[in-house]
Amino acid sequence: MALGASIELERVSITLGGNQIVHNVDLSIEAGEFLCLLGPSGCGKSTLLNVIAGFIEAEGKILVGGKPVRGPGIDRGVVFQSTEALFPWLTVQENVEYGLRIRGIPKKERSEAAQHYLRMVGLSHALNRFPKELSGGMRQRAQIARVLVNEPSVVLMDEPFGALDAQTREVLQQEVDRLRRTNQSTFIFVTHDIWEAITLGDRVVTMTAGPRAGIKSIKTIDLPHPRDHADPAAVEVYRELRDGIAVEVDKVLRAQQAA
Numbered sequence: 001m002a003l004g005a006s007i008e009l010e011r012v013s014i015t016l017g018g019n020q021i022v023h024n025v026d027l028s029i030e031a032g033e034f035l036c037l038l039g040p041s042g043c044g045k046s047t048l049l050n051v052i053a054g055f056i057e058a059e060g061k062i063l064v065g066g067k068p069v070r071g072p073g074i075d076r077g078v079v080f081q082s083t084e085a086l087f088p089w090l091t092v093q094e095n096v097e098y099g100l101r102i103r104g105i106p107k108k109e110r111s112e113a114a115q116h117y118l119r120m121v122g123l124s125h126a127l128n129r130f131p132k133e134l135s136g137g138m139r140q141r142a143q144i145a146r147v148l149v150n151e152p153s154v155v156l157m158d159e160p161f162g163a164l165d166a167q168t169r170e171v172l173q174q175e176v177d178r179l180r181r182t183n184q185s186t187f188i189f190v191t192h193d194i195w196e197a198i199t200l201g202d203r204v205v206t207m208t209a210g211p212r213a214g215i216k217s218i219k220t221i222d223l224p225h226p227r228d229h230a231d232p233a234a235v236e237v238y239r240e241l242r243d244g245i246a247v248e249v250d251k252v253l254r255a256q257q258a259a
């Protein structure tokens with residue numbers, strides 16, 4: 001299993017289409033940490049994740065495992081929100097094996113690895129199905145297995161459960177919460193959902209409203225796993241995060257009204 005890598009962002013600013021989306025972000029993420037990123041819609045969460053993934057260039061320093069990010073790499077795996085992210089012409093197992101096949105891993109080894117990770121996400125019964133034969137939740141499980149099979153040091157998740165119904169979402173949150181305890185990768189998980197962030201995060205970073213979004217707060221979630229939403233300490237964390245985000249959402253609404 002790959003060990004997680006630390007991530008350092010130093011004075012990171014991101015400009016897209018002539019607009020500065022993110023301004024001067026400094027953030028240190030420890031190896032093996034699970035960090036959740038919350039913030040109002042459009043503030044730049046996905047953009048920041050895409051910069052760490054190496055899909056978008058930025059100003060400032062971005063170090064993963066002490067090395068500057070110069071583009072996408074196998075050390076960083078990305079799970080997208082879209083349940084369409086799998087190759088529709090490949091079976092579940094072939095989708096999960098894909099990255100290993102590209103890297104020339106022999107058939108027996110990649111088949112065993114794919115089955116191991118598919119078992120981990122509860123998809124052993126669906127190895128030979130095609131994506132269109134899966135529910136949205138199953139597709140996201142397959143996507144997670146497809147990323148984890150490469151044993152990345154960093155797993156970047158961009159609202160992976162955003163398109164799922166509430167019950168499936170809760171089940172997958174519990175699964176990721178279990179999985180990350182045996183997986184030593186560093187996780188950054190973008191979400192709109194405050195409870196999702198509290199369920200999963202070692203820390204929750206809240207961003208300010210854009211443009212020129214930055215970090216508003218960093219909250220350490222010092223509660224035992226699995227996290228109980230009825231625990232008064234969790235409710236207190238929820239209130240604090242909700243109130244902080246409400247201020248930022250309000251700024252977005254006022255800016256929209258003024259425009």
Ligand SMILES: Nc1ncnc2c1ncn2[C@@H]1O[C@H](COP(=O)(O)OP(=O)(O)OP(=O)(O)O)[C@@H](O)[C@H]1O
Nearest residue numbers: 016017021039040041042043044045046047048210
């Ligand atoms: N390629 C691009 N060119 C210009 N502007 C862009 C581009 N991609 C994103 N943006 C803008 O950057 C800002 C941040 O977008 P981003 O998707 O990162 O926000 P977000 O916080 O992830 O939003 P959401 O929570 O709604 O997914 C938005 O104002 C968006 O319109």
